[in-house]
Amino acid sequence: MNQTAAAQLFKALGDPLRLQIVQRLSHGAALCLGELSKDLGISRQGARKQIQALVSANIVQLHPAGREVKVQLDATALAQGRAFIARLEAQWDQRLQALKQFTEQ
Amino acid sequence: MNQTAAAQLFKALGDPLRLQIVQRLSHGAALCLGELSKDLGISRQGARKQIQALVSANIVQLHPAGREVKVQLDATALAQGRAFIARLEAQWDQRLQALKQFTEQ
DNA sequence: CAAATATGCAACCATATGGTTGCATATTTG
């Protein structure tokens, strides 16, 4: 996962409403668009836009079924995001180690 | 780290330029504002705004030193963000486990 | 101390974002 892709992922996660949607999907049953749009405090069409943002960021997948559209979490994007942050932290730790060695000389 | 705080963190990371700044800070030496602003393709004042966004999200700290201002990464925010994602993944895995048991019955 | 350097602050601007309303359409269901 390169910088641009990571930025897109984090951008999609960087909204309380979208994060709430992801959280609901992570521990609830499979929901369709309408159910998922409830209790968000905005209109169905508004919610749909946010869900679309998650789809575009590959965080969520849509599966049409009859007149409904099921929404499903795709955890691989989350894992990649976590790995990206972990790499940043690793670089930082390395730098601190090098700094420590330097000051101990 | 609650949902709102996590969203703010991810939002701050959700921009290629800011992510580039974070990456540079993670493996480079301590930089002052001016140095950090170079090679970003935007003006110093523009870069400063992005750095301020990172400061507001507690990803980065500023330390004035004479006429310079040193910029330093604070990895704790990154760790919290990683933990937040990890928790989402854990919930998702639990759900998959439960689903598996259900279908195997 | 004068010049160079590093930064801050404010006004401004185009575009992106997060939401709305109104209406059309496809699928189920009684």
Add this chain to the structure above:
DNA sequence: CAAATATGCAACCATATGGTTGCATATTTG
């Protein structure tokens, strides 16, 4: 098949965002 349900699409709007330019100020340095 008519009514109910789930969704899609488009136009619109206020505000946030990501950048700019211009100028002021504080600190170093020769």
